Amino acid sequence: METIETDVVIVGGGPAGCSCALYTSRADLKTVILDKNPSVGALAITHQIANYPGVSSEMSGDALLGIMRDQAIQYGADYRRAQVFGIDVNPEWKTVFTPEGTFKARALVVATGAMGRPASFKGEAEFLGKGVSYCATCDGAFYRGREVAVVGVNKEAMEEAQVLTKFASTVHWITSNDPKDDDLIAKELMNHSNVKHWSKARLMQIKGDEMGVNEIVIKDRSQDSLQNLKLEGVFVYMSGSKPITDFLGEQVAFKEDGGVLVDDFMSTTAEGVWAIGDIRNTPFKQAVVAASDGCIAAMAIDRYLNSRKSIRVDWVHA
Numbered sequence: 001m002e003t004i005e006t007d008v009v010i011v012g013g014g015p016a017g018c019s020c021a022l023y024t025s026r027a028d029l030k031t032v033i034l035d036k037n038p039s040v041g042a043l044a045i046t047h048q049i050a051n052y053p054g055v056s057s058e059m060s061g062d063a064l065l066g067i068m069r070d071q072a073i074q075y076g077a078d079y080r081r082a083q084v085f086g087i088d089v090n091p092e093w094k095t096v097f098t099p100e101g102t103f104k105a106r107a108l109v110v111a112t113g114a115m116g117r118p119a120s121f122k123g124e125a126e127f128l129g130k131g132v133s134y135c136a137t138c139d140g141a142f143y144r145g146r147e148v149a150v151v152g153v154n155k156e157a158m159e160e161a162q163v164l165t166k167f168a169s170t171v172h173w174i175t176s177n178d179p180k181d182d183d184l185i186a187k188e189l190m191n192h193s194n195v196k197h198w199s200k201a202r203l204m205q206i207k208g209d210e211m212g213v214n215e216i217v218i219k220d221r222s223q224d225s226l227q228n229l230k231l232e233g234v235f236v237y238m239s240g241s242k243p244i245t246d247f248l249g250e251q252v253a254f255k256e257d258g259g260v261l262v263d264d265f266m267s268t269t270a271e272g273v274w275a276i277g278d279i280r281n282t283p284f285k286q287a288v289v290a291a292s293d294g295c296i297a298a299m300a301i302d303r304y305l306n307s308r309k310s311i312r313v314d315w316v317h318a
């Protein structure tokens with residue numbers, strides 16, 4: 001099996017990884033991006049990306065990601081399909097293991113996102129991007145004047161349901177347990193006139209057709225009966241999104257919420273290893289935030305590998 005040596009290896013070819021590669025390549029750093037599948041990341045499955053600055057609001061996430069990837073390749077990045085299953089963060093060389101070969105780099109960037117929660121409801125995977133969403137901040141405006149459901153009782157679910165109250169005619173909030181009595185966010189949410197709380201209820205199925213979601217089936221535990229709700233959007237927050245970090249072992253430190261711990265320059269606790277995008281479990285998971293992380297890490301890597309005292313800005317073309 002081949003072993004490839006390079007300056008920078010980036011694990012994950014989403015907006016975070018591609019933006020980082022664009023900057024490291026432009027800084028003349030030999031860069032390899034390893035991505036297991038360009039169609040499965042959060043941006044790749046986004047049906048329509050209406051809030052990325054500078055691109056048409058009609059554009060799909062997949063199309064935007066294709067442009068980012070092509071741009072990184074155009075500047076010299078070596079993009080390869082490979083699933084990373086392990087790393088070794090030796091101080092001198094960072095080693096990345098894949099079934100296709102081993103990669104050794106002086107700097108390693110992890111950017112595998114937070115799509116680690118498998119779809120668990122009947123119809124969830126089928127209608128993802130066609131009425132099923134994990135991001136009200138991203139998709140809420142598509143549901144102006146329509147009925148939607150939010151599934152989950154965690155903080156993320158409640159905050160995202162708050163966002164939806166601004167747009168939807170009715171937000172059906174479906175929770176298998178009651179929120180705690182002293183939970184102020186829950187109280188505030190239930191005070192909205194357009195929120196209908198279905199307590200002790202379970203989502204059984206998401207139904208729809210070629211146009212997308214049109215109905216859900218819930219089971220009310222107190223009545224032990226099935227109920228059908230006609231609606232167009234289902235926002236699922238069962239265990240929140242889960243950063244994909246299994247291949248890291250315990251070689252970097254994590255935050256309590258499972259995201260990789262970084263400093264202002266996106267450096268992890270392991271020297272020469274950076275973490276960018278949703279893998280950090282950022283409070284605002286947005287493509288533009290992930291891309292910005294990529295830029296910050298790339299400039300810090302340039303400084304680190306070239307022992308510069310200061311960051312060299314990308315727009316000085318001397």
Ligand SMILES: Cc1cc2nc3c(=O)[nH]c(=O)nc-3n(C[C@H](O)[C@H](O)[C@H](O)COP(=O)(O)OP(=O)(O)OC[C@H]3O[C@@H](n4cnc5c(N)ncnc54)[C@H](O)[C@@H]3O)c2cc1C
Nearest residue numbers: 012014015016036041042043084113138277278285286287
């Ligand atoms: C349904 C949905 C809709 C959204 N809508 C919007 C929106 O409208 N606007 C917006 O700004 N944001 C939106 N977001 C959020 C946005 O897509 C994410 O914040 C952003 O894509 C995160 O970028 P990332 O590069 O960190 O991760 P991702 O985009 O998830 O990319 C991670 C990449 O890592 C790769 N990978 C994973 N594991 C491995 C491994 N072991 N080895 C190699 N490669 C690996 C994956 O194949 C993937 O390509 C949405 C998210 C979702 C889920």
